[in-house]
Amino acid sequence: MKILIRNLARDVSREELQALFEAHGRVQSCTIVMDSVTGGSKGFGFANMPVPHEAKAAIRALNNLELHGSRLRVKKAEAPAKAATAQPEPAAEQPQAQVDADAVVGGPRLKKDGTPLGPRKSRVFRKPD
Numbered sequence: 001m002k003i004l005i006r007n008l009a010r011d012v013s014r015e016e017l018q019a020l021f022e023a024h025g026r027v028q029s030c031t032i033v034m035d036s037v038t039g040g041s042k043g044f045g046f047a048n049m050p051v052p053h054e055a056k057a058a059i060r061a062l063n064n065l066e067l068h069g070s071r072l073r074v075k076k077a078e079a080p081a082k083a084a085t086a087q088p089e090p091a092a093e094q095p096q097a098q099v100d101a102d103a104v105v106g107g108p109r110l111k112k113d114g115t116p117l118g119p120r121k122s123r124v125f126r127k128p129d
Contacts (some may be wrong), residue, residue: 001048001049001050001052001055001076002046002047002048002076002077003021003046003047003048003049003055003058003074003075003077004044004045004046004070004074004076004078005017005045005046005062005074005076006043006044006070006072006073006075007044007065007071007073008032008041008043008044008070008072009042009043009068009071010039010040010041010043010047011032011041011068011126012032012041012067012068013032014030014031014032015082015092017030017032017047018030018047019050020065020067021047021058021061021062023055024049024054024055024058024061024062025049025051025054025055025057025058026049026050026051027047027048027049028048028049028050029046029047029048030045030046030047031045031046031047032044032045033045033046033105042082042118046077050095051126055076056104058074059075061076062074063075088122095102096117
């Protein structure tokens with residue numbers, strides 16, 4: 001489980017942070033994010049603990065712990081969200097015209113009660129005989 005550690009004092013070392021987490025279980029890796037310009041700590045880091053119950057115990061024990069004058073904020077790291085600018089690719093089995101029509105309307109069609117309508121049916125116009 002990946003753990004986010006925020007509000008780290010700038011003088012905390014990676015080894016010191018790893019020792020804090022090793023007191024609660026096995027630690028796979030421990031990193032402190034560094035500023036590329038100044039070379040100093042950005043004030044947060046990550047720890048990887050492979051056993052979930054040990055990671056949860058470490059989160060409970062270390063959250064709000066004071067270290068070098070700063071109160072740590074420790075929680076489970078969230079997965080990064082996909083970029084909002086990425087366009088969804090149309091499915092291969094759907095005709096291109098249908099995908100464009102849904103995009104213009106604003107997504108899938110919904111009934112008044114919020115349930116989705118089925119796929120659009122193609123219209124066939126015939127001349128009367």
